[in-house]
Amino acid sequence: MGRRADPLYDHRREHESWGTTKVIEPIVVEFEVESTVAHAFSMWTERAATWWPRGHTVSKDDALEIVFEPMAGGRIYERTNSGPDHDWGEIVEWDPPGSLSYLWFLFFDKAGATDVTVSFTATEGGTLVRITQSGFDRLGAAGAERRQRTALAWETITSIYAEAIAGG
Numbered sequence: 288m289g290r291r292a293d294p295l296y297d298h299r300r301e302h303e304s305w306g307t308t309k310v311i312e313p314i315v316v317e318f319e320v321e322s323t324v325a326h327a328f329s330m331w332t333e334r335a336a337t338w339w340p341r342g343h344t345v346s347k348d349d350a351l352e353i354v355f356e357p358m359a360g361g362r363i364y365e366r367t368n369s370g371p372d373h374d375w376g377e378i379v380e381w382d383p384p385g386s387l388s389y390l391w392f393l394f395f396d397k398a399g400a401t402d403v404t405v406s407f408t409a410t411e412g413g414t415l416v417r418i419t420q421s422g423f424d425r426l427g428a429a430g431a432e433r434r435q436r437t438a439l440a441w442e443t444i445t446s447i448y449a450e451a452i453a454g455g
Contacts, residue, residue: 338451
């Protein structure tokens with residue numbers, strides 16, 4: 288038996304990318320609000336139209352309503368007096384007042400949905416809100432850029448939400 292000139296060469300490395308998917312880390316945002324868990328959950332799911340930035344809606348309408356249908360399979364959508372509803376997502380898990388999970392596709396087709404879980408946990412000072420958004424790796428080449436834009440959007444959205452909680 289002869290010796291190979293390249294005894295450590297592994298031919299499998301030629302096709303290392305076959306069957307692998309680039310994993311994009313989820314976005315995790317945590318912050319505390321001075322509120323009960325029930326009020327924080329309600330503000331997120333029943334009063335979103337009072338604080339959600341209009342620039343981050345389909346219609347940009349000041350009089351819009353944001354609806355979270357309170358059940359698994361329920362829709363998340365914006366409604367205006369002047370036009371059709373615009374779907375934003377679909378509830379996957381509804382567990383008030385502790386958490387909810389949903390497919391999120393605001394500005395995208397449902398095929399481009401990501402997964403969002405929002406949990407509300409009592410603390411000594413109020414409520415810890417934790418948002419986890421994942422599934423960007425399913426978006427292929429667009430996933431990393433979308434994750435980056437979404438992370439910036441959550442910074443703005445969560446600070447507005449926290450201000451709304453503080454205001455009542």
